[in-house]
Amino acid sequence: MAIADIPRLSLAHAPTPIERMDRLGEQVGTRHLYIKRDDCTGLGLGGNKTRKLEYLMADARNQGATVVLTVGGLQSNHARQTAAAAARLGLQCELVLEPVAGTPESLYDHSGNVLLDHLFGAAVTRAQAGEDLDALLQQRAQAHRDAGEVPYVVPVGGSNEIGSLGYVRCMEEIAQWQYDADVEFDRIVLATGSAGTQAGLLVGARLYDVNAEILGFCVSRSTEDQHTLVLDLTQRLHQSLDRSPLDYRDRVVTDGGYVGPGYGVATDGMRQAVRVVAEQEGILLDPVYTGKAMNGLIDYYRLGKISPDERVLFLHTGGAPALFAYESVLVG
Secondary structure, three states, X not given: OOHHHOOOOOOOOOOOOEEEOHHHHHHHOOOOEEEEXXXXXXXXXXXXXXXXXHHHHHHHHHOOOOEEEEEEEOOOHHHXXXXXXXXHHOOEEEEEEEOOOOOOOOHHHHOOHHHHHHHOXXXXXXXXXXXXXXXXXXXXXXXXXXXXXXXXXXXXXXXXXXXXXXXXXXXXXXXXXXXXXOOOOOEEEEEEOOOHHHHHHHHHHHHOOOOOEEEEEEOOOOHHHHHHHHHHHHHHHHHHOOOOOOOOHHHOEEEOOOOOOOOOOOOHHHHHHHHHHHHHHOOOOOOOOHHHHHHHHHHHHHHOOOOOOOOEEEEEOOOHHHHHHHHHHHOO
């Protein structure tokens, strides 16, 4: 099946810009560092999930959904963008959100994405620590069925074979930019969590003949566990496009060395990365995903794991609204 034939709604401002980061590049010793601004996708303050939601919401609409449900951490960027997409389309939205151990108190509970979820009109169900989120999500979906609604459940991070198509399409943008600019990237670097963004890029790279290594810095898992997760989704996505089996094992590259104590828990490296990119480029990263990925990228330059001659593209997946929830660990 051609990706152009798969139903998609237009929710994102795309193509998003690709810019060279001259001042940050000077600090790490390269003239070849670029950033793709998927924080500028537009919907609900933007982010990578909007690309996934273009396909997921088209599927929801085709199934006659009247209410959309999804799950995530309390400061989930995915939940915020899902709520915004539902508002845009006139659908009800319920978010099942869980507390994240080790995160700052007070502002974390009601600022940042939590505030925006409410502004978009989403109903929020707060899970208890350790509660089975999938079971709770299914319970809430059944409650909507019992009330005569048609629920559509979006997986965590929007990461399944449908949502990941958004990043197959993103890779087409990257391929077109490379052609127009006569620049070929050696590496594409991103934060990898629920795996859909990296999986989509990997399949898109095969589809659009992009030869760059796609390096995912983990935000919640070990190198090995994330590799397994990304590989599984990549293979399923590839086959969902009616393509012959293909082994992506050697193409999936992950590094779990910058997670720190856990998902959403601040690290010194993340703080430094967020601050230096803000000060040098006027770009806001986030404390959960891009801050940790940028920490890894800067460290790779420092350690010589990336040479100054390599052309590197950093994918900014958004998330800056969460900065307000992390004030206590970012300032002072």
